[in-house]
Amino acid sequence: MKVTSIKQPQSSCPFKSARQKIFGLGYSLIIFVYDKIDDAINRTARLNIQHTIYVSADRTADFQMTRGIHNILQNEGNEDDLIAFMSDRNLPVDEIESVNLAKEIITNPPNQGFLTISNALQWRLQYRRVIELAHQEDGLIEIYRAN
Incomplete structure (x- = not known):
């Protein structure tokens, strides 16, 4: 479960x-997106839920990474092309792991992911695309949308 501001x-x-960036986080997400309104006089705040979206585990990979992989595969790319792509995208893997990932991608291509996952000491997940595409793509289910 993730809770995040609409801003x-x-x-x-x-x-x-x-590999989470390519094959997904390994678990589904339910995302609550809120708009926060502060009341300085009463020293309170109100969270108005704007969206509640379910993202299936197989759609939690990085959008650009999986889109690029799909393009390479559709253009008859091979393991070397995938390794070069992962290197160009600064995927945090060593040479051995990139070879292993390329082999796995060839035999088991990932589903299209919809998160934006930034490289850091921990992943930074961004949900704007999920909010925009909810109910338009398999694995993205909008449970609630505010009027």
């Missing part, structure tokens, strides 16, 4: 392995 819909996530 900057993102959160942090523990870094486990670079």
Whole structure:
């Protein structure tokens, strides 16, 4: 479960392995997106839920990474092309792991992901695309939208 502001819909996530950026986080997400209204006089705040979206585990990979992989595969790319792409995208893997990932991608291509996952000591997940595409793509289910 993730809770995030509509003003900057993102959160942090523990870094486990670079393969999460390609094959997904390994678990589904339910994202609550709120708009916060502060009341300085009463020293209170109200959180108005704007969206509640379910993202299936197989759609939690990085959008640009999986889109690039799909383009390479559609253009008859091979393991060397995938390794070069992962290197160009600064995927945090060593040479051995990039070879292993390329082989796995060839035999088991990932589904299109919809998160934006930034490289850091922990992943930074961004949800704007998920909010925009909810109910338009398989694996993205908008449970609630404010009027």
